[in-house]
Structure formats: C-alpha cells, structure tokens
Amino acid sequence: MQQTDFRALTIAGSDSGGGAGIQADIKTFQELGVYGMSAITAVTAQNSLGVHHIHPIPLTIIEQQLHAIGSDMNPAAVKTGMLVDAATIELVATMSKRFRWNNVVVDPVMIAKGGASLLQQTALQALIQHLLPITTVITPNIPEAEILTGLTINTLKDREKAASNFVQMGVTHVLIKGGHDETNTEHSVDLYYDGQSFHYLSGQRVATKHTHGTGCTLSAAITAQLARQKKPLEAIHKAKKFIQAAIEHAYPIGAGHGPTNHFAYNQMKNKRKTATGNHIQHL
Ligand SMILES: Nc1ncnc2c1ncn2[C@@H]1O[C@H](COP(=O)(O)OP(=O)(O)O)[C@@H](O)[C@H]1O
Ligand SMILES: Cc1ncc(COP(=O)(O)OP(=O)(O)O)c(N)n1
Numbered sequence: 638m639q640q641t642d643f644r645a646l647t648i649a650g651s652d653s654g655g656g657a658g659i660q661a662d663i664k665t666f667q668e669l670g671v672y673g674m675s676a677i678t679a680v681t682a683q684n685s686l687g688v689h690h691i692h693p694i695p696l697t698i699i700e701q702q703l704h705a706i707g708s709d710m711n712p713a714a715v716k717t718g719m720l721v722d723a724a725t726i727e728l729v730a731t732m733s734k735r736f737r738w739n740n741v742v743v744d745p746v747m748i749a750k751g752g753a754s755l756l757q758q759t760a761l762q763a764l765i766q767h768l769l770p771i772t773t774v775i776t777p778n779i780p781e782a783e784i785l786t787g788l789t790i791n792t793l794k795d796r797e798k799a800a801s802n803f804v805q806m807g808v809t810h811v812l813i814k815g816g817h818d819e820t821n822t823e824h825s826v827d828l829y830y831d832g833q834s835f836h837y838l839s840g841q842r843v844a845t846k847h848t849h850g851t852g853c854t855l856s857a858a859i860t861a862q863l864a865r866q867k868k869p870l871e872a873i874h875k876a877k878k879f880i881q882a883a884i885e886h887a888y889p890i891g892a893g894h895g896p897t898n899h900f901a902y903n904q905m906k907n908k909r910k911t912a913t914g915n916h917i918q919h920l
Pocket of ligand 1: 777
C-alpha cells in the first residue's frame with residue numbers, strides 16, 4: 638500500500654506536563670495522520686498548576702534545528718507557538734522565507750493560563766513587523782487580539798474589526814478564538830475572516846476547568862489539515878471538531894487545569910464507524 642506523506646513542523650516551547658506546546662502539537666499531528674517535526678524554542682517546567690520555570694534555548698541552537706529540517710525534510714505546513722523574544726521571531730521569519738515555507742500558522746502565545754509570560758513585551762513589534770506579513774493563518778485568543786491590534790474587544794463586531802486589522806497587517810486568514818468570551822455561557826464561538834467574509838464557528842461550551850493547551854491543540858490541528866492539503870476554512874472547521882472532542886473528553890490530570898484529550902476525536906470517529914459498519918476513513 639502506498640504511504641501518504643503529510644509533514645508538518647512545530648516551532649514552539651516544550652511543556653513538561655504534555656498538555657500544551659510541542660507535546661500537544663506532535664500528539665495532534667500524529668492523531669491527524671501527519672508526520673510531526675519540531676524546533677524547540679524553550680524548555681518549560683510546567684504542570685497542571687502552571688509554568689514554574691522557563692529555560693530559553695540559545696538562538697544558534699534554534700537556528701540549527703530549523704536549518705536541519707529546512708535543508709532536508711520540507712514540511713508542508715509550519716506552526717509557531719511560544720517564541721520567547723524578538724530575536725527568535727526574526728530568526729523564524731528569516732528561515733521561513735529562506736526555505737519558502739508555505740502554510741505558516743501563527744498562534745501568538747503570550748500568557749499561559751496560570752499567568753506566566755511566554756513572550757517578552759518587547760517582542761510584540763517584531764511579531765507584527767516580521768511574522769504577520771508571512772502568516773497564512775493567525776489564531777489569537779481575545780486578549781492576544783486586543784494586544785496586537787490595540788483594540789478593546791467586547792462584542793462580535795469588535796472582533797470583526799480586530800480581524801480586519803490583522804488582514805491589514807498582512808495576515809491572509811484570521812481566526813479569533815472565543816474561549817475567553819465570558820458573555821456566552823452556552824457556546825464557544827470563534828470568528829474566521831479571510832479579508833472578504835466573516836464566518837462564525839460555534840461549539841457547545843463545556844463546563845470544565847481542564848482546558849490546558851486548547852489553543853496549541855487547535856492551531857496544531859489547523860496546521861495538520863493544511864499539511865493534508867485542505868483549504869484554510871475547511872482546515873479550521875475540521876480543527877474545531879478536533880478541539881471540541883478534546884475538551885469534551887479532557888483529562889482531570891493533576892490538581893489544577895488538566896490537559897485536553899488528543900485521542901477523543903479519533904475514538905469518537907471509530908465508534909461511529911463501528912456503529913455504521915463503515916471502515917473507510919474520511920478526515
Ligand atoms: N470551555 C470550552 N468549551 C468549548 N470550547 C472551548 C472552551 N474553551 C475554549 N474553547 C475552544 O477552544 C479553542 C481555544 O480557545 P481559547 O481558549 O480562546 O484559546 P487559548 O487556549 O489560546 O486561550 C477555541 O476553538 C475555543 O472556542
Ligand atoms: C510551552 C507552552 N506553550 C504554550 C502554552 C500556552 O498554551 P495554551 O494552549 O494557550 O494553553 P494554556 O497555557 O492557556 O492552558 C504553554 N502553556 N506552554
């Protein structure tokens with residue numbers, strides 16, 4: 638049987654607890670049938686209670702990882718997560734251009750759930766200047782969208798305005814996530830914009846504190862679907878189903894915020910297949 642070859646790269650921090658960062662990304666790639674590669678920007682000592690220590694990786698070692706992958710392994714899609722500082726952002730932008738990487742998904746990770754800062758304040762300008770112009774899909778949560786656009790976001794109209802700002806900054810596709818919208822207790826609604834029309838993607842809001850790594854997992858699922866040659870809006874729709882299942886079946890691991898469940902989407906699909914006797918896999 639011919640092996641299908643889908644490859645994706647994540648450039649992000651390591652989460653020792655396994656729920657976010659590189660670990661969440663690789664698990665998600667694997668579940669979606671995509672070969673995962675990584676360039677690690679920082680090692681964090683982290684668990685369900687928060688980020689306890691951060692050890693940035695020296696720039697030369699990040700460059701060596703990116704060069705090793707870019708010169709040989711040709712990822713079809715690339716995701717960025719924790720980028721630490723301005724120098725790392727500039728390096729990632731330079732290497733992405735050098736290797737002509739397409740399908741660049743930027744999750745502009747800034748602050749972890751427990752409040753730890755994962756990106757230096759002084760790096761925001763570098764993100765806007767160097768990374769956004771080469772971004773295929775950006776996936777900010779509401780506070781990140783507020784910081785990058787300078788807007789206050791309370792309503793869906795505010796979110797549409799912020800999405801338009803991202804397009805003006807050079808981003809091709811924007812997904813502003815709604816997990817932090819406390820006004821909607823029934824649904825968690827994400828806004829998509831491609832410079833032409835707005836789409837709302839709604840999921841049932843799950844009453845759980847086990848949402849560690851939701852943002853990383855969603856953006857990794859989008860990256861995996863782009864690596865599988867899906868168009869951005871279809872990739873985002875599929876990724877939304879993946880994260881919904883992962884949150885609905887999240888793990889109560891640890892005393893704090895447990896991780897989402899990366900197996901859940903495939904387990905639910907397999908159950909449906911068994912019930913219908915259908916053994917053909919449609920991702
Ligand atoms: N309690 C929840 N129930 C259902 N979906 C959620 C919940 N919290 C977040 N989501 C979804 O998870 C994804 C990540 O959103 P968000 O929490 O806003 O990002 P981040 O983890 O970057 O802060 C989005 O698709 C959002 O709608
Ligand atoms: C190493 C690392 N990268 C990113 C994050 C943030 O992940 P996110 O998906 O936004 O989830 P929470 O931290 O908000 O639960 C992280 N914690 N660690």
